[in-house]
Each structure stands twice: as C-alpha cells, then as structure tokens.
Amino acid sequence: MxxxxxxxxxxxxxxxxxxxxxxxxxxxxxxxxxxxxxxxxxxxxxxxxxxxxxxxxxxxxxxxxxxxxxxxxxxxxxxxxxxxxxxxxxxxxxxxxxxxxxxxxxxxxxxxxxxxxxxxxxxxxxxxxxxxxxxxxxxxxxxxxxxxxxxxxxxxxxxxxxxxxxxxxxxxxxxxxxxxxxxxxxxxxxxxxxxxxxxxxxxxxxxxxxxxxxxxxxPGNGPVFIERSADLKQAAADIIASRTFDNGIVSASEQAIVAEECIADEIRRELRDNGAYFMSEQESEQLGRLFFCPDGSINPEIVGRTALELARRSGLCVPQETKVLISEQTYVSSTNSYSREKLCPVLAFYVEKDWLNACEKCLELLINEGMGHTLVIHSNNENVIREFALKKPVSRVLVNTPATLGGIGATTNLFPALTLGCGAAGGGFTSDNVSxxxxxxxxxxGHGVRKLEDITDGVLKREAAEIGGDISSAVQNSVNGTHDLIELLERLLEQLK
Structure with a gap:
C-alpha cells in the first residue's frame, strides 16, 4: 500500500x-x-x-x-x-x-x-x-x-x-x-x-x-589507438591517468588499447612503468565474470572501484602499486566482456599489424558498443590522424590527450560538458558536447531582398539568346526558313510573357 x-x-x-x-x-x-x-x-x-x-x-x-x-x-x-x-x-x-x-x-x-x-x-x-x-x-x-x-x-x-x-x-x-x-x-x-x-x-x-x-x-566504449609515430611514454602516461581518473567512471574514458605490432612491446613496458598489470588468460576470465549481471547490465559492484579492489573481489593477486588491470584480447564480440564499456580501471589490449588493421579493430569495437561517442588516437602522423577522423562513426576524435579530460573539454577546446551527445550513430539527435x-x-x-522575376530573369535572357541564334541559323540554312522563323518567334514571345 x-x-x-x-x-x-x-x-x-x-x-x-x-x-x-x-x-x-x-x-x-x-x-x-x-x-x-x-x-x-x-x-x-x-x-x-x-x-x-x-x-x-x-x-x-x-x-x-x-x-x-x-x-x-x-x-x-x-x-x-x-x-x-x-x-x-x-x-x-x-x-x-x-x-x-x-x-x-x-x-x-x-x-x-x-x-x-x-x-x-x-x-x-x-x-x-x-x-x-x-x-x-x-x-x-x-x-x-x-x-x-x-x-x-x-x-x-x-x-x-x-x-x-x-x-x-x-x-x-x-x-x-x-x-x-x-x-x-x-x-x-x-x-x-x-x-x-x-x-x-x-x-x-x-x-x-x-x-x-x-x-x-x-555509453562510451572508446578505443585508443597508439600509432608508431606517437610519443609512447606520454601516450602510456595519458592513458593510465585517464583510466584511473575517478576510477574510470567517465563515459569518454579509454576502454581498449589498439597498438601497432612494431611498438607493442615498448607500449607494454611503458604501461607497466605507469602502474598497469597485464593479466593472464585465466586471470582475465576470473575478473571478466564480475563485469555484468545476467540481464547484460553492468554490475554496480565494480563501478568506480580501484584496480586493487577489483583484483581482491575476483581473487587475483597483483602488486600493491597496480593502478589499471589490462587483458590481452584478439577478438571483438558482444559476449566478450572486454569488448564493452566498463566503468572501472580495466582495459583491453589489442595488437594489430599496421594502422589500417588498427583502424578496422577500432571500428569493430565501436560497432559492438559505443557508436557515436569517442575515439582517441596518439600519433604525430597527420595523414593517419586525418584518416581516423574522417572514417570513424564517433562524435569526438581526441588527439594526444587523456580521453576522460579531453572528451569533456578540460584538456581540449571542446565545449566543457558532462553530457556528451552521440549523434544519429548513437541514437540521438545531437553529436555536440551539450551546451x-x-x-x-x-x-x-529574413528581409525581402529580391523579386520573384529576379530568380528567372537570367535564365529567360539566356534562352532568348539561344533562340536568337536558332533564328539566325534557320534563316541562313533552311529552305523552309520562313516556317522555322515563325515557330522560333512564337517560342520567344511565349518565354517573354
């Protein structure tokens, strides 16, 4: 009652x-x-x-x-x-x-x-x-x-x-x-x-x-691509700082790292130096069971928790200085917990042969979840940056900045906002940082500035000129010039009424 x-x-x-x-x-x-x-x-x-x-x-x-x-x-x-x-x-x-x-x-x-x-x-x-x-x-x-x-x-x-x-x-x-x-x-x-x-x-x-x-x-599910020309040390520091900001609950934050194969080992090393812990396959499975409820919704018990809390809850033993938990992945699917948005300091890690393959992997991740939201790229190659910006179904492309702070307009000149539109791709009607x-x-x-006849005047004059040319041609080249001449004059008169 x-x-x-x-x-x-x-x-x-x-x-x-x-x-x-x-x-x-x-x-x-x-x-x-x-x-x-x-x-x-x-x-x-x-x-x-x-x-x-x-x-x-x-x-x-x-x-x-x-x-x-x-x-x-x-x-x-x-x-x-x-x-x-x-x-x-x-x-x-x-x-x-x-x-x-x-x-x-x-x-x-x-x-x-x-x-x-x-x-x-x-x-x-x-x-x-x-x-x-x-x-x-x-x-x-x-x-x-x-x-x-x-x-x-x-x-x-x-x-x-x-x-x-x-x-x-x-x-x-x-x-x-x-x-x-x-x-x-x-x-x-x-x-x-x-x-x-x-x-x-x-x-x-x-x-x-x-x-x-x-x-x-x-929901965001923003991938971050690290391209070979990037400042790798800065990229790793930005990603860890961003993913740990407020324990990962900002929707614009990075969810998966996509790295070029030629720099993958160096990226792993830089991430570890900044407090990342790379989990084994078994550890990834243990942690992954915590992320979502049976109905597919996110488990509130993992939201905004530290990496150490998440490790403890899933029975993992990790170093005390661990800030972010990373799971190496190969495939993207709707049943893969690491392919979706996780509101906590956890990242997936994908390695691709080159930037073209990385581009496809980012697209797969976005299609799986997060269409219309955010993509991050760390690169100093303007051509690659441009290709990513032109072809990804997102409303924000962030370049060489922590996504959490860049997406909301703190470290970029995007409008400072805490509601980030996802546009038509994400089922909304604006792609703006809402202002x-x-x-x-x-x-x-609007004030009146022209008359209706001004719109057609140029066309009528052009047609009249064309008809005039036809009249001259008819007179000079046709045996039946008189008949053609009369017909063309009638057309001209009709256009000028």
Missing part, C-alpha cells in the same frame, strides 16, 4: 513541479541575457564553494570513484563552465548579418526534464542547471535514487543562490518522492519540452517513447 501511495504522490508531485516550472519559465523568457548571466554567475560562485563537500558526500553516498577527482569535476562544472559561457549569446538576437539582412533569435525550449547519474551526481546536476538557466529555460530534476542526498544538496545551493539573484521560484525544481512512475510522469507531461538524460540507461526507452526531444549522453545552444530554438528573420 505504501509503495502505491508513493507512486501516486510522486506522479502528483511531478505534475505540480512541471506546472510551476512552466509559469516560472514564462517569466524567465522575458529576461535579458545580461539578467540571466547575473543569475548563472551567482549560482556558479555559490556552488563552487561547496565543491569539496559535495565530492566527499557523493563518494560516501554512492561508493563510486574518488572524492579528489569528483572535487575537480565539481569545480569544472561550476567555475570553469561559467567562465566559458559567461560571454555566450544564447537568447535574444544571437547573430545578425546586416548585408544579407538576416537575424537569428535564440528562443528557450521551455521546461526541461533532467535525469542526472549516480556516477557524477553533483557535477552533472550543477552543469545542467547552469546551462538551462543560461538559455532561459526552467528545469526539473529527477535525482538518481543512489545519489539522492548529493543531488538534492547541490540543487538546494543552486536554487537558493538563483532566487537571491532574481530567478522566479519554480524555475529549478526536483522530485522529492522518487519513483519510476513519478519520473515517467515528469518526462511525459504535456508541458515538458525536452528531456536531458546522462547515464541512466534504464530510463532511456521511456524517454524516447514519451515522444519528446531527448538528448542522451549514451546552452542545444537548449534553444533559433528563430530565423
């Missing part, structure tokens, strides 16, 4: 939250970009002061990752993000071409339903709230049940700061009674304009079935 009551309560709460958000958004829609920026700046500054507290709280509540790295992500999602968007023009006139007499006007989509993950609960919540208000939208969150306390704390800080700066009450809201029915009601409400999901795969189908536009940051620009519609304004 209590569960039924909670379902009904959650559904009713979702309806009220969206209705309040709708009314608040009508007020926000009238705000200038300057006024919205003032609110966003206050929000970012307030929540950044709690970055460490939220990081510790997240680890204590979920058991995932490292608080030190979550602290970095929280600063990234607040202070660093704000610095990157504060001068961005998103609402009102965003561009104007006085010569062509056109204008683009940014129009908020309305009310956004947001589902943050348990893996990056505080940082993703902060990021989504900031880009929503920046673009003049209201946003209602359904916190992840495993990170409810952390997400709620972050939202309370953000709401208080925003309302102190003039944001209308209700523009940011969240479900307090969490049920599947309530979250579904939130997504299906007639006044919900867009759904923004990051890392909650069990609710993606429900989001798409709502008929609402859905931006989904899907405020993805949360608006563009209203096009």
């Amino acid at each position: 209590n569960r039924i009551d909670n379902d009904l309560l959650s559904v009713q709460e979702a309806r009220i939250l969206v209705e309040n958000a709708r009314e608040a958004q009508k007020v926000l829609a009238a705000f200038s970009q300057e006024k919205l920026d003032k609110i966003v700046g206050h929000m970012a500054g307030a929540v950044c002061k709690h970055a460490r507290e939220l990081a510790v709280m997240s680890c204590e509540e979920t058991g995932f990752g490292k608080w030190q790295d979550k602290f970095i992500k929280n600063v990234f999602a607040s202070d660093f993000l704000y610095k990157n968007i504060k001068d961005m023009k998103v609402v009102g006139i965003v561009s104007e071409d006085t010569e062509k007499k056109t204008m683009d006007i940014g129009v908020p989509v309305g009310v956004i339903a947001a589902l943050p993950p348990s893996t990056n609960p505080a940082s993703t919540t902060i990021y989504k709230a900031l880009i929503a208000i920046k673009s003049g939208n209201a946003i209602v969150f359904s916190p992840h049940p495993k990170a409810k306390r952390t997400i709620t704390k972050a939202l309370e800080i953000l709401i208080r700061a925003a309302e102190e700066s003039g944001m209308p009450s209700g523009a940011i809201g969240y479900l307090r009674t969490l049920t599947i029915d309530g979250t579904t009601a939130l997504m299906n409400h007639k006044d919900t304009s867009l759904i923004l999901i990051t890392g909650v795969p069990k609710l993606v189908r429900a989001a798409y079935s709502s008929g609402k536009p859905t931006i989904y940051g899907g 405020p620009l993805n949360l608006i519609n563009i209203r096009k304004v």
Whole structure:
C-alpha cells in the first residue's frame, strides 16, 4: 500500500513541479541575457564553494570513484563552465548579418526534464542547471535514487543562490518522492519540452517513447589507438591517468588499447612503468565474470572501484602499486566482456599489424558498443590522424590527450560538458558536447531582398539568346526558313510573357 501511495504522490508531485516550472519559465523568457548571466554567475560562485563537500558526500553516498577527482569535476562544472559561457549569446538576437539582412533569435525550449547519474551526481546536476538557466529555460530534476542526498544538496545551493539573484521560484525544481512512475510522469507531461538524460540507461526507452526531444549522453566504449609515430611514454602516461581518473567512471574514458605490432612491446613496458598489470588468460576470465549481471547490465559492484579492489573481489593477486588491470584480447564480440564499456580501471589490449588493421579493430569495437561517442588516437602522423577522423562513426576524435579530460573539454577546446551527445550513430539527435545552444530554438528573420522575376530573369535572357541564334541559323540554312522563323518567334514571345 505504501509503495502505491508513493507512486501516486510522486506522479502528483511531478505534475505540480512541471506546472510551476512552466509559469516560472514564462517569466524567465522575458529576461535579458545580461539578467540571466547575473543569475548563472551567482549560482556558479555559490556552488563552487561547496565543491569539496559535495565530492566527499557523493563518494560516501554512492561508493563510486574518488572524492579528489569528483572535487575537480565539481569545480569544472561550476567555475570553469561559467567562465566559458559567461560571454555566450544564447537568447535574444544571437547573430545578425546586416548585408544579407538576416537575424537569428535564440528562443528557450521551455521546461526541461533532467535525469542526472549516480556516477557524477553533483557535477552533472550543477552543469545542467547552469546551462538551462543560461538559455532561459526552467528545469526539473529527477535525482538518481543512489545519489539522492548529493543531488538534492547541490540543487538546494543552486536554487537558493538563483532566487537571491532574481530567478522566479519554480524555475529549478526536483522530485522529492522518487519513483519510476513519478519520473515517467515528469518526462511525459504535456508541458515538458525536452528531456536531458546522462547515464541512466534504464530510463532511456521511456524517454524516447514519451515522444519528446531527448538528448542522451549514451555509453562510451572508446578505443585508443597508439600509432608508431606517437610519443609512447606520454601516450602510456595519458592513458593510465585517464583510466584511473575517478576510477574510470567517465563515459569518454579509454576502454581498449589498439597498438601497432612494431611498438607493442615498448607500449607494454611503458604501461607497466605507469602502474598497469597485464593479466593472464585465466586471470582475465576470473575478473571478466564480475563485469555484468545476467540481464547484460553492468554490475554496480565494480563501478568506480580501484584496480586493487577489483583484483581482491575476483581473487587475483597483483602488486600493491597496480593502478589499471589490462587483458590481452584478439577478438571483438558482444559476449566478450572486454569488448564493452566498463566503468572501472580495466582495459583491453589489442595488437594489430599496421594502422589500417588498427583502424578496422577500432571500428569493430565501436560497432559492438559505443557508436557515436569517442575515439582517441596518439600519433604525430597527420595523414593517419586525418584518416581516423574522417572514417570513424564517433562524435569526438581526441588527439594526444587523456580521453576522460579531453572528451569533456578540460584538456581540449571542446565545449566543457558532462553530457556528451552521440549523434544519429548513437541514437540521438545531437553529436555536440551539450551546451546552452542545444537548449534553444533559433528563430530565423529574413528581409525581402529580391523579386520573384529576379530568380528567372537570367535564365529567360539566356534562352532568348539561344533562340536568337536558332533564328539566325534557320534563316541562313533552311529552305523552309520562313516556317522555322515563325515557330522560333512564337517560342520567344511565349518565354517573354
């Protein structure tokens, strides 16, 4: 009975939250970009002061990752993000071409339903709230049940700061009674304009079935190719640093290394020097049994755990300094645990004869899982880099950088984001690092600059010239010139009407 009551309560709460958000958004829609920026700046500054507290709280509540790295992500999602968007023009006139007499006007989509993950609960919540208000939208969150306390704390800080700066009450809201029915009601409400999901795969189908536009940051399974011209020492250091960042739970991070045969031994040596442990076939099988549940979903017990914890859980004896566990593989298949995304510091290792074969192996891995997400290449050969960039079904190609930090825009100039679109290849409609620009519609304004007859004038003149040439030819070359001449003149008159 209590569960039924909670379902009904959650559904009713979702309806009220969206209705309040709708009314608040009508007020926000009238705000200038300057006024919205003032609110966003206050929000970012307030929540950044709690970055460490939220990081510790997240680890204590979920058991995932490292608080030190979550602290970095929280600063990234607040202070660093704000610095990157504060001068961005998103609402009102965003561009104007006085010569062509056109204008683009940014129009908020309305009310956004947001589902943050348990893996990056505080940082993703902060990021989504900031880009929503920046673009003049209201946003209602359904916190992840495993990170409810952390997400709620972050939202309370953000709401208080925003309302102190003039944001209308209700523009940011969240479900307090969490049920599947309530979250579904939130997504299906007639006044919900867009759904923004990051890392909650069990609710993606429900989001798409709502008929609402859905931006989904899907699973990554990014391969990293190390080509013979790469700085091998730097590549190995980058990969280990990336795969251990927050214990491997960022979707952009490397999942499988593909190395050219001629440098494979040196790569193994560099990886070992950076804390990698290469498992035997039997050890790989032991660890592989832990990765997934019988229904194919990832086992939450391995998510965000250290290499030493994973080794202990699977009965492996590894050196105390081990940071990453690596399994040498040959084939890619849907039944091979090492061919899929693993949210922990584990890597597959493939050796290919040359870059052309490596290219095919990367493609196999992406087709198996992770289409549309991310590919990494370590190389100083611009031709090879270009070939990989041109031909891989991904939304991000990262070059000579740790994937975890490069993919989200920390060590690259990609937009700083914690929702990474996977495009059509990954079943979404944007391939962007999701920004405020993805949360608006563009209203096009165009002044009249020509008349309809201007479009056909050139064609008619050309045809007239051609007919004139035919008349001259008919007069000079045909015995029946008079008949042909009359016929051509009639054609000319018809074209000039």
